[in-house]
Amino acid sequence: MLHELGNILILLAAAVIAVPIAKKLRLGAVLGYLVAGLVIGPFALGLIRTPEEVLELSELGVVMLLFVIGLELSPQRLWLLRRSVFGVGALQVGSALLPLALIGWWLGLGMVAAAVAAFGLALSSTAFVLQILAERNELTAEHGRSAFGVLLFQDLIAVPVLALLPLAGSSADSGLDWAKVGQVLGAIAIVMFAGRFLSRPLFRLVARARSTEVFTAASLLVVLGTAALMHAVGLSMALGAFLAGVLLANSEYRHELEAHVEPFKGLLLGLFFLAVGMNIDLRLLSERPLAVLALMLGFLLLKFAVLGLLAWRLKLPRNGALMFIALLAPGGEFAFVVYQQAQANGVLPVAIADLLTLAVALSMAATPLLVLLVEAWIARRQAEATPRPDDVIDDERPQVVIVGFGRVGQIIGRILKAKEICFVAIDPDTNQVDLSRRFGNKIYYGDPSRAELLRAAGAEQARMFILA
Structure with a gap:
């Protein structure tokens, strides 16, 4: 008990010290969390010895983030985003995955291993991107909506990929597990039924009790219960929470739900960024610096090119296009899950999985720095001339x-x-x-x-x- 309490105090102290300093230096809260995590992690001061446990808990921050985003998206508005999700998102993943897989195969990986490695590198960080867009009030800007569509498609496509990994491993059985498919469809049906017919009576009953604490408990029950159900059948917890949020987007309790979940979301997201910093393996970086940096720079440059073509195809304004590229080029937290599962099922060797994981973690740590570089470039351009501002989409905010x-x-x-x-x-x-x-x-x-x-x-x- 005292050991866990000590870890909690260390994490809180790291956040309280690092984030204000980072903001004062205009580096952003995310970079402050990452640096603090790196310092207190097992590969620096060693104050926290089990960062993987912290990372597992902190994923609830991503779950709550997706729930809050879902609350802002009614099914009607989500349908309007179908081009961004299934058009732009599919094009981004496919365009990045194919050349990365071919490079991996050329370097000596098997076709399946190369495809899995490339898929992890093609993903982006939902937590980092949405947090930075929210801090900059750009979620409803044209490049913000396009980035959100890409991230949502990545979360959707990651589900079948994770489900197929056991089949790709050496110990996998042949054929499709129809029982598993039935469980997945059943879980989605339960969430949709509960969101449509049970949520309003539940929150009406809780609201009549006029107890803030009970409403908070009910809000957490909905978010965590949905996430747990999806996790039990092998789906993404964050995707389940997003679905629950969308189903409650037209509810009269939407804003109250958001107000109750928001404090937990912010705290757990900060914990997630700390955990990512703690998982940066400095020993592997010191042992194989050229391999790690070459891998990271290689996939970043390739994704820069792919995302640049996408931004040109979408006719994004120049400033928005640069931010779109800087946010989506680095890797994402889902790659950690993909590589861990691939390693467990014998698809990727341990050494390759560790190398890929470190490259992704370093690229995620570079995300705030890339954003700062883009901001500096935009500021310099604005000092020279007054460019056309980014389009701002009407979010139907009330007058x-x-x-x-x-x-x-x-x-x-x-x-x-x-x-x-x-x-x-x-x-x-x-x-x-x-x-x-x-x-x-x-x-x-x-x-x-x-x-x-x-x-x-x-x-x-x-x-x-x-x-x-």
Whole structure:
């Protein structure tokens, strides 16, 4: 018990010290976490001896991040992103995977091993990219939406790849495991049914208890329960949480859910970045520096070229295209899972898997530095001339936020609706929320005294805030 408490104190102290320093130096929070993790990890000071356990726990941060992103994407809006997901995403993965696999095969790997190694290198970091885009308020920019589509496709395609790895190994059985397929489809059906028919009654019951703690517990139950169910059938926990978020995106409890999950998401994501820093194996880097750096620079340059062609094909503005390339070129956390499973199933030799893992981890650590370089280049260009700014997509943020939707709030709402002014209402009474929703009003349940809820509802962007 004391050992675990000591590790927790070390992790908290590392975050508290490193992140403010990194932000003061304008390096970004992500780079601060990475450097702190590297310093306290087993390959530097050795304050934390088991970084793999920390990484396993911290993956819940990615789970909660995807849940919050899902809350922002209704099924209708997700359908609008189908071109970015299945068009741009498939093109990025395929264009990077094919040449990387051919290079691996030319270097002496078998075709299956080369394909698996190339697939891991073709992926990008969902946690890093979305966090950086959110910090820069660029999730709804054109390059932000394109990057999100690519990341979502990568998460989707990683599921069947992980499922096929045991079949690719030397000990795999022939044929398709139809029982496993049935379990996967059954788990997805359960999540969709629960999100459609059970979530609203659950949160209505919890909301009537008027207990913030109980609502927080219910929010975590939904996120972690969905993630656990998906993990039990071999799917990505993050993908399951994203699906749950999408199904709840049209719920009147959406903003309250986001406000309750947000603090846990931020803390666990920070823990994830610390864990990535701790897993950078400095010993292997010192033993084979040329091999590691050549591998990292090689796949980065190839992905730069692929992503540059994609950005040109998408006609992204120059600044947005550079940010798109810098964010998606480095490797991603899913590569760790792919290489670990490939090693366990005899698809990749241990030495090759370790080398690939280190190259991916170093490239992830370089992500904030690449972003800083792009920002510096953009700033220099802006000092010389005033370029066209990035397109900003209308995120349907309300012009007016109404707190309280009783008699006065409803009168104001009717006036705004008659003037065709977009508004969002927040009310702590579940009965009032249910009644008003039947008349087509955009109203959400929640405690309006909480700053996180108001922020999630778009109060910072609204032109008017009415307390009714």
